[in-house]
Amino acid sequence: MITEQQLLIDGMHCAACVRRVEKALLKVENVSFASVNLADQTAFVQGNAPSEALIAAVTKIGFGAEILESEEERRAKQQAQTRRVLNHKRTQFIVALVIGFVLVVFGFYKGMQITENNRSLWLIWSLITVATMYFSGKSFFLGAYNALKNKSANMDVLVAISTGTAWLYSLWLTLFPQSNAHVYFEASVMIIGFINLGKYLELKAKQRSSLALEKLLDLAPKQAVIFEENIAKTIPAKGIKPEMQVQALTGDRLAVDGILSSGSIWVDESMLTGEALPIEKKIGDKVRAGTLVQDGSGIYIAEQVGSQTALARVINAVRHAQSSKPPLAQFVDKVAAVFVPVVVSIALLAALIWLLVGQDFAFVLSIFTTVLIIACPCALGLAIPLSTIAGVARAAEFGVLVRNIQALQAGSEIDTLVFDKTGTLTTGQMEVTEVITFNDFDKNHLIALAKSLEQHASHPIAKAIVKFAENQTACEVSEIQVEKGLGIQGKVGEDKIKIGNAVFVNFLEKTTACTATLIYVAVNDEVVGRISVQDQLRPEAKSTIQQFQAEGYQCLMLTGDHQETANYFAKELGLNGVIAEVLPEQKAEKIRQLQAEGKKVAMIGDGINDAPALAQANVGIAMHNGSDIAVETADLSLMKSGLEPVSQIFPFSKRVLQNMKQSLLGAFFYNIVAIPVAAGVLYPFTGWLLNPMIAAIAMTLSSITVVLNSQRLLK
Helix, strand or coil: CCCEEEEECCCCHHHHHHHHHHHHHHHHCCCCEEEEEEEEEEEEEEECCHHHHHHHHHCCCCCEEEEEECCCCCCCCHHHEEEEEEEHHHHHHHHHHHHHHHHHHHHHCCCCCCCCCCCHHHHHHHHHHHHHHHHHHHHHHHHHHHHCCCCCCCHHHHHHHHHHHHHHHHHHHHHHHCCCCECCHHHHHHHHHHHHHHHHHHHHHHHHHHHCHHHHHCCCCCEEEEEEECCEHHHHHHHHCCCEEEEEECCCCCCCCCCEEEEEEEEEHHHHCCCCEEEEEECEEECCCCEEEEEEEEEEECCCCHHHHHHHHHHHHHHHHHHCCCCCHHHHHHHHHHHHHHHHHHHHHHHHHHHHCCCCHHHHHHHHHHHHHHCCHHHHHHHHHEEEEEEEHHHHHCCCCECCCCCHHHCCCCCEEEEEEHHHHHEEEEEEEEEEEECCCHHHHHHHHHHHHHCCCCCCHHHHHHHCCCCCCCCCCEEEEEEEEEEEEECCCCEEEEECCHHHCCCCCCCCCCEEEEEEEEEEEEEEEEEEEEEEECCHHHHHHHHHHHHCCCCEEEEECCCCHHHHHHHHHHHCCEEECHHHHHHHHHHHHHCCCCCEEEEEECCHHHHHHHHHEEEEHHHHHCCHHHHHHCCCCEECCHHHHHHHHHHHHHHHHHHHHHHHHHHHHHHHHHHHCCCCCCCHHCCCCCHHHHHHHHHHHHHHHHHHHHHHHHH
16 A cells, blocks of 8 residues: 655755755655655655655755654644744844945955955954854755765855855965955855845745645644543544544534434534535434534544545645646746756856966956856846745735735636635625515514524524514514424414425425525414525626636636536526536546646635635635635635635736746846856956956846846835
């Protein structure tokens, strides 16, 4: 049997790191699949390899690793790791940039050239800067060492060589002064400072998406009451085994999947099925983990436990769907894979050429250092995270909270919109839509009778009727009896009143197909009227659908409701298609099928049952006031009611993608122009040679340009 293990990885900070970890895991014997997620620093591994072998493979290439036994453990360790890294990165970039800025000011007044008057001061600064580089850049140097030891190259290599060479060159000049030669200690620390700033901003942006599953875990209770030999015992929920008898009381969340063996309970399954109304569970009915007991009590026999429950399957579906990478990030990963060795090769080649044509060592070393410094990939690393951070801030202004920074790129390519029904296209609230009386019975009196009885019930339909009749005076009712799933009865004066479905009042009526729930009122066993209760379409739903279709989007409905109900709403809205009667774990599969047809899919939903589909879609959008799980799982969540923000986010996502491309192209163009200049191609014609200080400033300006470009999204 193939098993799956999850690892928490420590020390990854670029695409090259991800590839190295994946390759290392795939080389382990009996590993059939490995997927590493940079955003949450985790790895999924399938196969029969022992845990020790997986940890050893990752540790060997210079990263930390530990096996995660449960989602609860993952959450605790991941949050601790994120807090630790964020705090450390913040301190690192502040220290490095402050020291670098002070050095610039010092050099402005004392000069960057070594003289007998300032030599001792520069020796002191060499010690300060190497200490700063150790504190703020240790991870880069260790990462470079491990990468080279494993015959690979990442951005750590370029950072380490450029900053290390700049510092060694400056130290050499300090010990052996050269005329017209400048030290570049400040460049070494400022380069590290800027890169750490970029990493800090990137990690902050990733932090939200890493919290996507936390609320799902809160659905499962930590403890449960079981019965052994008729003795109640409270045990940890994870200790429940198949065939155990588990207690279910009003207000409880069910701990595992099972079969109700005694009692009767009303269960809110909306987070799993999308069904707005509580469902009555009788003996022999299935119950599911994470669902809420609204009324009643009973005992159920545990069947699926642990990772086999419906809730666990939803969590697993979300985890796997979120592990995919967007195309632009994959492109940057590929560029990064060749960028470092190409730049190092250019620097070495340029240095060798100038050495062969007769230049002295100081000249050659300056060329080598300048190429590495000017090509430092700060702008390349900052382009995507800064554009997305600015995009997040701007999107929030028109009511969209971005939880997955890659969604703004994916949103620009969407061609198919898939809507959940309840709570998305509809309000999710039951309302009275029609009151009809028979045999000239007084309508106001019928409404008053309905209010009088239904105010003693807690069912959503009862609440809708009571709200509708709020201006009516209730009658005094006695001998109240609630027949769950059927209706309620009682006596008003000497009259026996029954309110419920057709079976409860023993009434047969030929009706056309509709989606309303029909509630009948009977007085002394004579049906005197009918109340229609129905979930309502959002007022803007139809116009929003029409707007999307006019812009070329295909609009579909994906719901767990019955086909007849789904068809009714689809016709009302003029949708392009409908997929109904879908179980929660099947929703993601339906999205995958659309994607397999070449469609770029956005899923809009509001319930926990939508979570796997929201994660699987190219872009997942959670409605305002949707379930916490839908909001946390979705890439985008609406901060105000209605569908209007959805119509705004897609044009804006195109602006964000354009901004990313501008920043990346700017970074590439900068390197294409700057690297040859740094290598000295203009020197034979103009006698002008770029020195490392100017290179450091140019590198800094390239990063500032990316920052300024990203800020345009805020306008």
